[in-house]
Every structure is written in structure tokens, then in C-alpha cells.
Amino acid sequence: MAILIKLMRNRMPHDKNSGKWFAKTLSTGEAHTDDIARAIEANTTFTRGEVKGMMDALTDTMTEMLQGGKTVVIDGLGRFHLTVESLPAEKPEAFHIGMNIKGVKCRFVPEGRKSGRHGRQKKTFCEDVEVKFAPVNAVER
Numbered sequence: 001m002a003i004l005i006k007l008m009r010n011r012m013p014h015d016k017n018s019g020k021w022f023a024k025t026l027s028t029g030e031a032h033t034d035d036i037a038r039a040i041e042a043n044t045t046f047t048r049g050e051v052k053g054m055m056d057a058l059t060d061t062m063t064e065m066l067q068g069g070k071t072v073v074i075d076g077l078g079r080f081h082l083t084v085e086s087l088p089a090e091k092p093e094a095f096h097i098g099m100n101i102k103g104v105k106c107r108f109v110p111e112g113r114k115s116g117r118h119g120r121q122k123k124t125f126c127e128d129v130e131v132k133f134a135p136v137n138a139v140e141r
Contacts, residue, residue: 004028004134026134066106077125078110 005023012018031039037051044051062072062080071081085102089095110125 002130002132006134078108080108083107
């Protein structure tokens, strides 16, 4: 299996990389909870219903933990944590949660290990992924 890329031109006029080409990944579709449960069922002794129930419980539990301020670590996958987007304030007393906080996002950091002399993070589940150009007529999903 491979991930597919197509080349896109940067059209941001004031960007230092304007006019240059970069790679963009194309999705080959989506895998939903039921699809994952079917795949796990095919490779284990668990039924699709049992797997789906566990996945639903995982989702509910992760949501509770994240909303409680915890970083959720799924060994072999990575870390999830919530972050906020905020507008700056001139001084601390001018910062108001209702006005300055613009949103909450969930961030994911893949599990990995430091490698190389610059200590770059190597993503373990991204290792050995083959990258190919998408067929010219490929449609992004």
C-alpha cells in the first residue's frame, strides 16, 4: 500500500514560496468505526459488535479525560491533548475568556522516537510508508 500525492502550486502572493510547487496527499477514502471494527473482527476472535462497543467506550473515555485537562496517550499511536486559540491582550487584566478564547482544538502527536544528530522525531507508524504520485485523473475525497 502507498499514500498518494499530487503537486500543487503555492498561489499566496506574499509568501516567500509563492509560485513554487509542493506535494499534497490525496485521501483514498475514509475508514469509519464500523469499517475498523470489521477489519479487527476479521483478524481476531472478537465480534464486530464487541469491537465497536470498545471503540465507543474508548471515544467516550478519551473525551472525558481530555475535557478534564489530561493528555491521553495511546501506546503505539500517539498523544492527544486539547489546546486553545486565543486573541492577544495588551495586559493580563484585559484578557477575558469569553472574548479572547476563540476555540478549542484537539491536537495529535504521533508516537515516535528521536533519531539522527538533530534529534528529529521519527514517527513509528509512518516508517516505511511508500509515497506515489496519484494517477492524473485521481479525485480527492
